[in-house]
Amino acid sequence: MKFSSSLKFNAVPEWWDEYIAYDTLKKHIYQLEKQQAGLRDSYHDLEANERSSLMAGEDSSSTDAVFIPLLDRELRKICAFYEEKEKELLQDVASLERLVEQQEEAGPNARHEYLDVDDDDDDEEEEDDDDLPEQSPVATRDHTLSPSARRRRMRSVSSSKAPSGSRGKYDTIPRRRYSISSNEEHADLEASIASLRTPPHQDPADAGSESGRGEILSSPLTKAKQLASKLHIMTNSVTSSTGVPETVWTARNNYAWDVQLLFKRRITNLYVAVTALKSYVELNYSGFRKILKKYDKVTDSQLQARYMHEVVEQAPPFRRESKDRIQNAINTLVNLYTKCVTRGDFAAAQRQLKVHVREHIAWERDTVWRQMIGQARRGEAAEGLTVGGGSLVIEPEKATVNVRTRFGHVRVTLSQVYVLVAVAVFVVLLNVQVVEGVEANRCFAILVLATILWATEAIPLFVTSFLVPLLLVVLQVIRSADGTPLGPVEATQYVFSVMFSPTIMLLIGGFTIAAALSKTSIDRVLITRVLSLAGTRPSIVLLTFMAVACFASMWISNVAAPTLCFTLIQPILRTLPPKSTFAPCLILGIALAANIGGQSSPISSPQNLIAIGYMDEPLDWARWFAVALPVSATSILLIWALLLVSYHPTHTGDGEELEIKPIRPPREPFSFTQWWVSLVCLLTIALWCVAHAIQDIVGDMGVIAILPIVVFYSTGVLKKDDFEHYLWTVVFLAMGGIALGKGVMSSGLLNVMGGGITRVIQPLSPYSVVLALSFIVLIVSTFISHTIASVLLAPIAKEIGASLPGNQSDLLVFLTGLVCSCGMGMPVSGFPNQTAANQEDDMGQLYLTNVDFLKNGVPASIIATLVVATLGYLLMKLIGL
Template sequence: MKFSSSLKFNAVSEWWDEYINYDALKKYIYQLEKQTVTFRDAAHDLEANEQTSLIQGQDHLSTDALFIPLLDRELKKICLFYEMQESELLKEVDSLQSLVQQQEDRGPDVGHQYESHGYDDEDEDEDEDDFDMHSAEPSWSRSPTGRRHRSSSDARGMIASNRRQDRQAGNRRYSLSSNEDHMDLEASIASLRSQAHQQELSESSQLMPPAGRGKSTSRSPIRSARAMATQLFRKGSVASEAPETVWTARNNYAMDIQLLFKRRIANLYLSLTSLRSYVELNYTGFRKILKKYDKLTDSNLKDHYIHDVVEQAPPFIQATKDKLNHAIDTLIQLYTRCVTRGDLSTAKRQLKMNQREHIAWERDTVWRQMVGHARRGEESATVRALGGTLVLEPEKGLLDISTPVGRIKFKRNHISLLVAIVTFIVLLNVTVIDKIAANRCFAILVFATLMWATEAIPLFVTSMLIPLLLVCLRVIQNDGERLSTPEATKWIFSVMFTPTIMLLIGGFTIAAALSKTNIDKVLITRVLALAGTRPSTVLLAFMGVACFASMWISNVAAPTLCFTLIKPILRTLPARSNFAPCLILAIALAANIGGQSSPISSPQNLIALNEMDEKVDWAKWFAVALPVSTISIVLIWLLLLVSYRPARSPDGEGDIEIRPIRPTRDPFTAKQYWVCFICIVTIALWCVEHEIEEWVGDMGVIALIPIVAFFSTGVLNKDDFDQFLWTVVFLAMGGIALGKGVTSSGLLDVMDNIIRHMVEDLSLYTVVLVLSVIVLVVSTFISHTIASLLLVPIAKQVSSSLPGNPQNLLIFLTALICSTGMGMPVSGFPNQTAATQEDDMGQLYLSNIDFLKNGVPASIIATMVVSTVGYLLMTIIL
């Protein structure tokens, strides 16, 4: 988690403005970074080395002089706030200690020492009115002997004091349960009032006053003697045991006092630990922001400022920390004394549990609300980023109809779903093909195609609907006879989970291990560090890295990683520079090309492998795909250089210079070496799978090696497994089920006859060209994976109608061209990610014109490379 997010997550909400302004400092560092690049450009224009060194030194001094005052201002703000909070809290600790001692001196029975002093009902009402809820001073009553003693208003006064101090402390704490505490205090006050009133009424009616005092004569001598005997008996029994205190007594008064002190100590403990956390978070904030400053401006300010300035400030010196820890220890001792009856370990456990409950409850409430909004969708609302804030915008319906039961909004996906269902019902009731099973399978095929193309419901849900329809409509056949639903169910589920699915999961495992251990970033940054500062070279380097990364961590994660790495470059570019949109589009196009480079780089490649009767091993795949990908990358690079001219500065004077990428300096760990070893062994076994087939059976079995190796050694865990792209897995399984259904129902034989007549007079290469155009058009407008699910079976069927049965060639070619459809912003995940990239002002780097102007020509170029160079290599290797 980034520190800015961690700060928001751990900060006390009421103190938010008093923390280090990390985000503002970070933005200012980015401005200083841009100035640093400008100074370096000026330095390069000077010929003398001494003058260049002088300017570079002035660069560091100038940025330090600008940044240090900002740090000083933040540090002063933190110191003032800490001193104010510390002073108040320490005073409260001292006050609480005094109250505890006073309460012990009064004893456990002070709430029961009510003696009649001969007042009537009117006097009693006046005494109640004298009680001030906002005063800590107790009311006084007189005994018949004339001696004054504290009455139940002692407890009331202490409660009022507790309530007032809790209210003051509540302005500093982040407890969200103030209403509950207020209700508890009111209940406690009402309880003590009731008890005091009952005691006064009882004793005024039972005790006989001495002669000449008071007006009441309601108590007899027998009752007085009985009450005196009871008191003497109680005193004798207590004397024979351990002395009883207000913290160990079990009468109502003592238990109320214990409860009130427990709450007050716990709240004050929470405030002090929050203040300690405040100091730790701010210290970490200074360390993190100075580390970022040194990294982006090539300065060495961190060590000096942390040791000589921050650590000398009052909140961060050891004496202050010791004082704060001593106050916390004092509260623990008071809690031990007042609540847990001397049990120190129990006191610590209860206080920490109370602290965790407060923090966890607050965090859980905030994040649960955010997640709840996202899950519920808030009436199908869409989430839009506005100035760093998530804003929910209701999705507008295409058709809004008012009905007696309310308004019904028809959205685009609703209409698409309705069209698909109507088409499905019509095809089921119209005889397109003579055979019943084939006709029903044709209806399912058209229905699934419409649902996938329009995304009326999630893609994987459509895939899960396919086996349901195949079984319920009894499409599955065996030797021309339709299977019963129980038999069809067993058969369809047995063919859905193939070794190809296991290969897909193995690819996810390798990608997760490389990403979690940071190997992908380490290798990529070290390669990019060699690219230099020329825009054309940097552009080609990023394209090569994006393509290579897509081979191993999928073309979903690779562009995201690359877009993260280019942010330092984009921040330092001149305004309106062509290099920014050129670089973003180049990464997206290269990631698409990388989707064809290895069997596990994209689902369409695995779908193609599954359809091959004799699977192509990894060595043959690389022999075809790597040259095709390399040539495509170079040609697209030249296209972008001509289209954007990224090296030219916005003002047309000279060329821009790119900020170099710094490689990570952290050495490889044992875990990283272990991940690299397993990945290399797995890939090597995949490449020679045909030679070791009698021992391993299939590539899906080899895919189990990284799964077992990484999850058993702790490199990956259950959470990593849960985060796999299981929607892609079920999407592929649904496609496999549809393909098996088309074959089993006899629909494939019908299609074979139709296609045979269409291509019987065409040569193989003519079929390749026609198929290439069809695949390119389809994959441009719909998902590459869906395009392969629809077109790979057709390519397989076309191959059966051609001489020599070039099945693997056409299937292989179809899979490669599916990855070249990248002419629209919606053409594949890399394009979708690139289309959302924004600059610091919230403006998009790319527009639809960029994709049409450069993505369409790039798609045509890549398709021509596959249908020429790729076709030639396939005829030689396959």
């Protein structure tokens, strides 16, 4: 979580204006960065809704002169608020200590001389509330309070709910149930205790009136109760067998019980307030440290260590003596809670107070920030479009159609329409003989159903994958080697055995390597070091970023790589002149290169692993690299040239030569953990490269994939949560694709299809088949998921290759896997394109449009496909395919 989000999530809403203005300071840093780059645009402070201009500086000293006063202003604000709150809370703690002492002196029977007939009923009610001390502090009973005390309590609660100050758009945030600190609560506590000592039928203002007292004591029944009360007092005054006298904190009468509840509430509230002040100091200290670290990184300054040591740590809130005072106040409150509530159990007091704090924070987050998020989502969802008098409602996430029937209006989503169509087609194909053979015809129906659901994404992709083995078994599609249909038991064992194949284990091993590289920041460190060598020429910077995006996609997947690269280019984008063509050129270049990187290694994308699974002799990494690396490098260079011609990013709009701000390498050296992770990853990759040479030992590359899993999780580099965050939907998608492919082959459908394909391609030369198949795969992968394209087309490529002279099935399957990554002509073609299409500038404007993808993505896709069909084809022949 970013610190700005963490600050909002953990801050006390009432104090929001008093925290460090982290976002505002960050905007000032970016403005200083622009001025260092020579830009003189005025800065629009979105939070203050005004424009300002910072002094331009040429070096770190001049930027320090601008930024330090901004920090000083925030520090003065924090110090003033802290000193006021600290004084207030420490006074409250001291007052509470005095009240506890006074109550101990009053004793446990201060009210018994006023008992009347109603106390019997109260005793019965008290017996039903034995668990009240374990409840929330707001559960204090008010039935024992006089009307005046109740009015004071209501005023105190009302004042605690009133906003104490807000920041602009947060004016409507609901406040906490009770004030984080309230000076009135001590007066309220004293009034409540006084009311407990007052006769139930007498107003506290008349407590000293002899006439009122005489009236109450004139009743014979009351006199009897008074006598019983005196006997009870005499009994309680005698020490127990242990020699410990009873106190108000250990007594069990009504009065002592209510006093304990009142003090529990006050101690708990004050404990929450003091711990909130402690958290306030820690959050602001982290805020100064984070913002100074960002400032040093962006402006190449060294202000953090000096300012933190000489200024921040010397300020009152961050001094050791201030922290000790707050901690002593917390300890005092724990001791008071131990005495007044838990009857001397210090551990229970600590535990209960911490529970109260957790419940308080959870309540705040639920009612404040979650409500804000919910309001924002509801606001976005309300931006629908109604057409034709309400018959069509278009929402951000899905389109709905109101269908009028005899039973009323039925709302149908577009996804539901796709599902209905798929099911209807499936039912028709099951009952119509389309292909020869019962099992083959049923498998064809399953294939069409899965294709429609995968292509339209009417239901989640992995759900369709789960549907495949279910239908294969229930419809008895699987046949044995002699052509006999297998029963449900045998078919189930077969389907599940092929679903979890070595290919799936290889995919999980790739996820493990990616998680380790990402968690230890090796990917970021290496990429940043390489980018720091790119210089300032736009063309070289563009090529470097494309090469880095391609390389990163080989190891951390083409899903995570573009996201990382888009984060790293933000300093460059912020310092570009307005309307610069370099920004869209760079973003699109990274997306296209990440797509190309998806073909560079077997674990860079699921379609590669699916292709390996369909090969009669799976390729080891060495032979894959021998083909994929030259193909990827050539494609990157040609696409780079295309982007330079299309965007002319080397000059500004005024015709001046553009100079890019260089990226600074990280200063931190490699840690032991990073070296350890790098060694294990390199060893695993080396074993994958020589898998064929050591297959008598390891059997398959999937077994080698277990190595990083065991090493990283056993040594603590990765945790259980990391394993749970794997892309398991992709794993099960691949498993469903493998099951479908095996079903197509086992049912005899592939043989039927092969006969028809052979008749079509028989007049063509082998290379013409390669070209035709390449462009068919390109078209399919442009409009649907690359993984789904490989699932559907790899079995077809295998059958086409088997019909060619010399059995070219492995070659065509390999080619299909590589070309699937070339489908990048649309914004929805692959995750890198989708991420690039959503990139926005500081004003919320998208960098790329659909025209950018059509004008550059389509030619880039054709170029990459031709490279695979020419250079890749030659290299495949050279390695013996």
